Amino acid sequence: MIAKKVAQANKLAVDNGVEYLVNILESEAPELLQKREKQVKRVGLPELVNAEPGKVVLRFAPNPNGPLSFGHARGIIINGDYAKEYDGELILRFDDTDTTVKPPLLEAYQSIQQEAEWLLGFTPHRVIIASDRIDTYYAHVEIMLDGGFGYVCQCTGDEFRTYRVGMKNCPCRINTVNDNRQLWQQMLDGSFAPGEAVVRVKTDMTLKNPALRDWPALRIQDTITNPHPRVSIGSKYRVWPLLDFQSAVEDHLQGVTHIIRGKDLMDSTRKQKLLYQHFGWSYPETMYWGRVKVHEWGGFSTSQMRKDIEHGKYLGWEDPRLPTIAGLSGTGIQATALRNFWKELGVTQKDIAVPLATLYSHNIKIVDDDAPRIAFVRDPVKLTIEGFDEADVAVPTHPNNAELGDRIIDVSSGVVYVERSDLVNKSLRLKEFGDFEISGTTATFVSKERTDKRKIIHWVSQSTSDDGTLIQVLNDEICHINGRLESHSLSLNTPVQLERIGYGVISADNKVVFTHD
RNA sequence: GCUCGUGUGGUGUAGCCAGGUCCAUCAUUGCGGGUUUUCAUCCCGUCGACCCGGGUUCGAAUCCCGGCACGAGCACCA
Numbered sequence: 001m002i003a004k005k006v007a008q009a010n011k012l013a014v015d016n017g018v019e020y021l022v023n024i025l026e027s028e029a030p031e032l033l034q035k036r037e038k039q040v041k042r043v044g045l046p047e048l049v050n051a052e053p054g055k056v057v058l059r060f061a062p063n064p065n066g067p068l069s070f071g072h073a074r075g076i077i078i079n080g081d082y083a084k085e086y087d088g089e090l091i092l093r094f095d096d097t098d099t100t101v102k103p104p105l106l107e108a109y110q111s112i113q114q115e116a117e118w119l120l121g122f123t124p125h126r127v128i129i130a131s132d133r134i135d136t137y138y139a140h141v142e143i144m145l146d147g148g149f150g151y152v153c154q155c156t157g158d159e160f161r162t163y164r165v166g167m168k169n170c171p172c173r174i175n176t177v178n179d180n181r182q183l184w185q186q187m188l189d190g191s192f193a194p195g196e197a198v199v200r201v202k203t204d205m206t207l208k209n210p211a212l213r214d215w216p217a218l219r220i221q222d223t224i225t226n227p228h229p230r231v232s233i234g235s236k237y238r239v240w241p242l243l244d245f246q247s248a249v250e251d252h253l254q255g256v257t258h259i260i261r262g263k264d265l266m267d268s269t270r271k272q273k274l275l276y277q278h279f280g281w282s283y284p285e286t287m288y289w290g291r292v293k294v295h296e297w298g299g300f301s302t303s304q305m306r307k308d309i310e311h312g313k314y315l316g317w318e319d320p321r322l323p324t325i326a327g328l329s330g331t332g333i334q335a336t337a338l339r340n341f342w343k344e345l346g347v348t349q350k351d352i353a354v355p356l357a358t359l360y361s362h363n364i365k366i367v368d369d370d371a372p373r374i375a376f377v378r379d380p381v382k383l384t385i386e387g388f389d390e391a392d393v394a395v396p397t398h399p400n401n402a403e404l405g406d407r408i409i410d411v412s413s414g415v416v417y418v419e420r421s422d423l424v425n426k427s428l429r430l431k432e433f434g435d436f437e438i439s440g441t442t443a444t445f446v447s448k449e450r451t452d453k454r455k456i457i458h459w460v461s462q463s464t465s466d467d468g469t470l471i472q473v474l475n476d477e478i479c480h481i482n483g484r485l486e487s488h489s490l491s492l493n494t495p496v497q498l499e500r501i502g503y504g505v506i507s508a509d510n511k512v513v514f515t516h517d
Numbered sequence: 518g519c520u521c522g523u524g525u526g527g528u529g530u531a532g533c534c535a536g537g538u539c540c541a542u543c544a545u546u547g548c549g550g551g552u553u554u555u556c557a558u559c560c561c562g563u564c565g566a567c568c569c570g571g572g573u574u575c576g577a578a579u580c581c582c583g584g585c586a587c588g589a590g591c592a593c594c595a
Contacts, residue, residue, distance in 0.1 A: 041531045041543040063595050101594045157593065164591075165519080198593055209520040211591040219593035243595050266521060267590045290523070291588070303594090344530070344544075350523055351588050358529070358545055368558055375555095400558065431554055449554095456554055500555045517557085 045346060048082055048258055050285050056088030057257045060116070060124075061095045061247065064108035066302040068115045070323040071292060077342040078289075079260055080120040091254055092116055092124035095247065096131050097240045099226045102303060104131075106229045111317075115325045118335050128254065130246055131233045137241045138188075140249050140279075141199055141218060145180045149278040150217065152183035153200045154192075164213050167206045173214070187220060187239050194220045201245070203274045211267040212274060217245035248272035252281050263288035263349050290351040297323050297356075320473050320513065331473075332495050332505030332515035337363035360516040367495040367503060367515075372397045372404060374490075375458045376470055376498045376512060378483040380417035382462070383438065387445035388414075395432040407486070415462035416443070417484045422457040430459045431499070458499040460484045470498070471507065472514035485510055 048056065058079040062072055083090035092113065096104040109129070117123050144150035153160065153172040163170045175183070187197050199218040207213050219242060223235040241249075247268075251259065259269070269286050276283045294300075300323045308314050318326035328338070340362045345354070373396075391412045397404035411433070422428065426438045435446040435454060468485025471478060490496065494506045495515070504512040 039532065039539065039542045043531095043543090061595085065595085095595060098594055101592090160593095161591090195593060207520095209591075210518095211520065213591085215591095216593060221593085240593095242593075247595090262589090263522060264589050265595090268595095270521085270590095288522085295528085346530070348523085348530080350529090352529065355528060355546075361545060364558080371557095373555075373557085396554095398558095399553070399555080429554065433554090458555065497555085497557060499557080502557080 045078065045081060045085070045343060048086060048285065048287075051086050051088075051258065054087045055257065056083065056086040057091065057255050058083050058088065058260065059091035059093050059251070059254065059256055061093040062112060063098070063102055063302075064094045064096050064104045064112055065102045066105055066306050066324075067108050067111040067317045068119075068325040069300050069302060069305070070294070070297075070325070070328065071300060073119055073325060073338050074289065074292065074342045074345075075261070076116050076119050077339050078347060080116075080122070080124075081339070081343060082258065082260070083125070084122070088257075089125040090120070091126045091128060091256070093128040093250065093254075094130060095243060096129065096228070096230075097243070097246055099221050099223055099228050099240070103226060104229050105306075109230075111326070118329065119325065119338060121335065121339075126254070128250065129230075130241075130250065131228055131230060133246075133250065134237050134240070136253070137218075137246055137249055138239075141184065141241075142181075144201070144217075144278065145184055145199075146177055147278065148177060149202045150180070150199055151175050151202055152180050152187065152197055153214075153216075154183070154197050156195065160214075163205065164210055167213070169205050170214070172200075173202065173205075187218075190238060192220055194222050196220070199239075201271070201275050201278070203271075209267065209270065212271055215244060215271050216242055217275075218242060244268050244271045245275070248275050251284060252276070252279070256284050258285045258287070260287045260289070260347060263290055287347050288349050289345075289347045290349045292345070292351075293353040294323065295353055295355045315478075320471070320478060321476055330505075330507070331513050332367075332493075332503065333359065333363050334366045334495070337366045340366075356516075363516065364503065368497070369401060370398075370404075371495045371497045371503065372488070372490060373399070373499050374488055374496045374512075375460050375465075375486040376468060376483055376501060377417045377419050377458065377460050377465075377485075378470065378481055378501075379420040380460075380484045381420045381423060381441070383416050383418060383441055383443040385411065385414045385416060385436075385445060386442050388434065393433050409461050409486075410463050411461045413461065413463045416459050417462065417465065418457055418459045422455070425455050427452070427454045429454050429456045431456050433459065460486045466510050468510040468512070470501070470504070470512050470514060485512065 060075045060079045062068065080090050094109060113127065141150065151172055152175065153170055155170050155172060160170055183197060184199070186192055197220065198216045200214045201217050203212055203214055205213045218239050220238050221240050223238060227234045266288060273283045305322055305324070309316060314322055317324050318330050320327050320331045337359065341359050388411065392408050392410045394406040394408055397407055416430065423438060428438060429435045429450065434448045435451050436443040437446055464487045465484040466487060468483060470481040470483065472481060490506050492506055495503060496506060496512065497503050498512065502517040503515040505515055507513045
């Protein structure tokens with residue numbers, strides 16, 4: 001019955017067009033006509049669940065084992081943007097609890113804060129350093145041991161792995177509170193070497209997910225051989241929390257309401273939720289994003305970059321070939337471009353690979369309206385001007401932005417430079433100057449106005465240009481391209497556009513670093 | 518192996534939870550054209566996608582089941 005009616009309606013729609021039905025509805029039952037707009041793309045980041053404006057606390061927690069990379073920018077930008085949008089707070093937390101595998105780098109504590117601020121456009125509301133908080137973590141270990149939901153385990157890694165896959169309890173699991181208390185003191189006082197004892201969170205060895213079975217919370221590190229790089233910490237502690245424990249406790253202590261992180265940490269969330277249950281705490285809302293690769297770079301690991309720099313493969317963290325924030329900003333990528341880029345990708349759990357062209361297009365949108373045009377002549381050839389009497393020519397600094405005014409170029413010397421490769425044509429127009437006929441090394445003035453469709457090239461006057469260098473990465477090599485750079489009074493780090501070449505950034509009086517086409 | 522997650526044009530992304538004007542959004546890239554004294558910017562046009570197979574339903578990108586593919590976790594790294 002209903003089916004028949006619907007079929008009838010559908011047929012009407014096909015025969016008479018949807019308009020017809022809409023009209024009937026409008027006259028007979030207007031309340032059924034729910035306005036559903038044509039599809040619109042959602043703008044901005046998705047809403048946070050359970051978020052009360054003014055009470056949202058988020059955090060970004062890098063290991064300071066190097067300065068920030070392109071990938072870290074996502075964490076800062078997304079978390080920071082939510083904090084801003086919800087009038088909440090962003091915590092910058094240094095998770096520097098490993099002194100052996102990924103040891104922290106002293107300089108990174110400073111540089112990360114600066115880079116974070118550059119990326120965000122504001123200063124993180126709180127800064128926490130995990131290595132300052134070890135005593136607090138110890139206090140929570142003691143609660144855990146006393147509460148019977150943690151124990152000191154003396155099994156080797158291999159032994160425990162066998163228990164984990166076999167879903168069997170390890171012998172240490174039945175330690176009494178007193179046993180654990182005593183063993184804990186022994187961990188602290190140096191009776192155990194690294195690997196001889198760990199503190200575990202007691203969950204359940206029969207849990208479906210093997211990752212969650214009695215997971216390790218703290219371990220011993222040889223901080224005599226590998227002292228913590230912060231002098232105030234150095235060799236002070238032997239027992240260090242692992243990420244899952246440290247992060248869980250700290251998030252609770254700081255009142256974090258929302259955690260947004262990589263989906264590789266999904267099991268971390270599950271482990272931490274089990275710990276929160278033991279403590280009687282409630283876990284923050286969590287969101288995840290997938291892994292990002294950039295076509296041109298592949299993946300990027302801080303540890304690998306650090307090795308390559310130490311081996312001299314790269315100049316340093318700010319090397320323009322490196323996907324670090326320092327490298328990117330040094331080549332003229334703007335913080336706003338990075339922000340827009342990451343916000344556009346959002347927080348999907350898909351693993352993706354994006355082309356650099358996407359980032360570049362964001363950067364062009366930020367930079368182009370205000371980037372002064374400036375000429376750089378590669379492989380310069382000196383030409384003598386004939387038949388032009390005026391002392392100078394005025395060239396607009398920006399073709400679409402008159403506010404930037406004109407560049408007055410003195411040509412009274414009668415000598416200009418042009419690019420050698422442009423000289424395959426003998427009839428040329430020097431941009432904003434005039435039409436010329438080239439013969440040997442003389443350029444004879446023809447007309448100020450355009451007389452034909454001859455090719456337009458860029459040029460510099462000898463007296464208003466200097467020897468300069470364009471620094472450009474080509475095939476993973478840093479190339480220093482010498483030429484003549486138009487004289488300018490632009491300050492350092494000004495984004496410019498080299499006419500007919502591409503965008504760049506002033507890196508010294510006579511040096512420009514190439515950004516992109 | 519166990520566990521978890523993801524699959525929309527070349528690349529990203531919206532829509533999916535609350536099935537119907539979704540012959541699927543927006544951006545980027547490619548291609549074509551226009552403006553322009555830059556091979557830039559800007560503008561216009563155009564190509565191009567719901568992983569596969571079943572099921573539920575009058576109707577499925579959207580719900581269910583099963584495959585397949587890819588990724589991650591199972592570290593005394595973060």
